[in-house]
Amino acid sequence: xxxxxxxxxxxxxxxxxxxxxRNQFHLPKDTSGNTLIYLCGNSLGLQxxxxxxxxKEELNDWATLGVEGHTEGNHPWLPYHxxxxxxxxxxxxxxxxxxxxxxxxxxNLHLMMVSFYRPTKTKYKIVVESDAFPSxxxxxxxxxxxxxxxxxxxxxxxxxxxxxxxxxxxDLENIxxxxxxxxxxxxxxxxxxxTGQSFPLKKITALGHRYNCMVGFDLAHGAGNIQxxxxxxxxxxxxxxxxxxxxxxxxxxxxxxxxxxxxxxxxLKRFTGWWGHNKQTRFNMxxxxxxxxxxxxxxxxxxxxxxxxxxxxxxxxxxxxxxxNLRKKAVKLTGYLEFxxxxxxxxxxxxxxxxxxxxxxxxxxxxxxxxxxxLHAQLTKAGVISDWREPDVIRVAPxxxxxxxxxxxxxxxxxxxxxxx
Ligand SMILES: *Cc1c(COP(=O)(O)O)cnc(C)c1O
Numbered sequence: 001x002x003x004x005x006x007x008x009x010x011x012x013x014x015x016x017x018x019x020x021x022r023n024q025f026h027l028p029k030d031t032s033g034n035t036l037i038y039l040c041g042n043s044l045g046l047q048x049x050x051x052x053x054x055x056k057e058e059l060n061d062w063a064t065l066g067v068e069g070h071t072e073g074n075h076p077w078l079p080y081h082x083x084x085x086x087x088x089x090x091x092x093x094x095x096x097x098x099x100x101x102x103x104x105x106x107x108n109l110h111l112m113m114v115s116f117y118r119p120t121k122t123k124y125k126i127v128v129e130s131d132a133f134p135s136x137x138x139x140x141x142x143x144x145x146x147x148x149x150x151x152x153x154x155x156x157x158x159x160x161x162x163x164x165x166x167x168x169x170x171d172l173e174n175i176x177x178x179x180x181x182x183x184x185x186x187x188x189x190x191x192x193x194x195t196g197q198s199f200p201l202k203k204i205t206a207l208g209h210r211y212n213c214m215v216g217f218d219l220a221h222g223a224g225n226i227q228x229x230x231x232x233x234x235x236x237x238x239x240x241x242x243x244x245x246x247x248x249x250x251x252x253x254x255x256x257x258x259x260x261x262x263x264x265x266x267x268l269k270r271f272t273g274w275w276g277h278n279k280q281t282r283f284n285m286x287x288x289x290x291x292x293x294x295x296x297x298x299x300x301x302x303x304x305x306x307x308x309x310x311x312x313x314x315x316x317x318x319x320x321x322x323x324x325n326l327r328k329k330a331v332k333l334t335g336y337l338e339f340x341x342x343x344x345x346x347x348x349x350x351x352x353x354x355x356x357x358x359x360x361x362x363x364x365x366x367x368x369x370x371x372x373x374x375l376h377a378q379l380t381k382a383g384v385i386s387d388w389r390e391p392d393v394i395r396v397a398p399x400x401x402x403x404x405x406x407x408x409x410x411x412x413x414x415x416x417x418x419x420x421x
Contacts, residue, residue, distance in 0.1 A: 008409075012332070013405050016404070016405070025401070026048075038402075038407075039398055041403070042225075042399075045399065055306050080305055081308060084101045085100065087316070087319045091223060092223055094230040095260060098231060100295040101256075103256075106136075109136060109216075110139055112298075117143055117147075123183065124149055125154050125184060126186075128157065132192075158172050172204065181211070185216065189218045189222075191226055198222070198226050198354075198358075209234070214236045214237075219240035220239075223241075223244075223255060224245030224318065231260065237258050237259065239254060240255045245361075246315075248313075252311060253307050253308065256295055258297075270297075273301055276296065333404075333408060334361075336409075338355070341366060343412070344415065346416075352366075361397075363397040373388055382418065
């Protein structure tokens with residue numbers, strides 16, 4: 001169904017209803033003004049052109065209204081986060097009350113573990129996939145230590161088998177069979193940042209709950225990429241950032257999901273702040289803490305509005321494109337990338353990301369045996385922005401909002417040329 005030609009790539013672009021969205025983003029250029037092939041949306045998404053206007057609006061309200069902007073602004077700051085909720089909820093398949101944008105990813109992970117990692121002397125272990133993102137591992141290890149456990153013993157790694165790169169669900173089942181009674185929490189990345197493998201979230205959730213464990217997902221590489229259907233999938237919580245596939249700018253705020261079943265449970269331990277308090281009495285300042293129902297009840301501080309404005313710009317763009325359309329294009333675009341890499345027919349190349357589109361998002365992790373970072377440097381010199389992971393993996397992620405089929409084709413040609421040198 002695919003063809004290895006520029007003509008074919010251009011034809012796909014001309015048939016793509018989402019193609020006009022590319023022009024709504026700032027595409028990075030080299031010093032001579034040539035547009036680079038940007039395949040790093042899994043690390044930092046590109047800037048929508050409307051973002052600066054959204055931020056400027058808030059700067060103007062601040063300049064002209066000062067503190068009154070909290071209530072009198074065009075988009076009053078007090079309830080500003082509520083403007084993000086509905087479209088964010090759609091992208092992760094949640095009910096609006098289950099989602100809030102706040103803090104950053106690792107902070108949210110800690111806050112969620114305060115509430116949902118409640119170890120006892122005998123049921124205290126945490127399961128994580130072995131190649132989890134370092135920040136997540138640090139957070140889990142420190143939580144174990146905080147509760148007086150040895151992280152070496154308390155952190156159970158779900159590992160690929162010897163000679164394999166991907167994790168098998170049955171091996172997670174085996175871990176649970178052997179140690180389920182001692183495990184308190186399954187904390188899994190929905191889509192692994194290194195291999196690009198998307199895990200079967202619903203099966204993992206059911207498995208964890210069968211053993212009376214809490215289940216949480218890190219959607220850093222999932223949100224805006226795959227559809228995790230969080231409400232129906234049923235984990236207890238999930239966290240993500242908004243600067244990767246969600247294009248909200250470096251270090252922008254994270255997202256947090258708390259399943260509806262916990263929405264009104266005021267017995268849950270949590271770390272609190274005034275923004276999680278009942279909106280009616282928040283400014284009386286004298287009431288005992290009264291948690292807002294749902295995910296909002298975990299907010300701590302009044303949020304940075306400029307960052308929220310950038311998120312609003314990005315979510316408006318997603319809303320216009322429609323997440324289902326994006327996902328459909330992503331499957332085709334990444335499928336085309338896979339086809340073209342196979343066409344290079346170089347025995348050193350091994351795509352470690354699953355071949356099945358259901359088990360991956362946009363990203364392909366391309367292992368090049370015996371390669372070193374020089375390969376990445378040459379790609380960069382050839383005008384490709386990609387990502388290198390030691391020892392020998394290039395990660396590329398065509399993002400359906402702004403990447404096109406020609407990007408993918410040109411990338412494959414450049415990679416081929418460099419490998420043939
Ligand atoms: C990107 C990423 C992070 C980064 O965490 P921050 O708190 O936003 O700096 C953490 N975990 C995973 C899985 C990631 O992909």
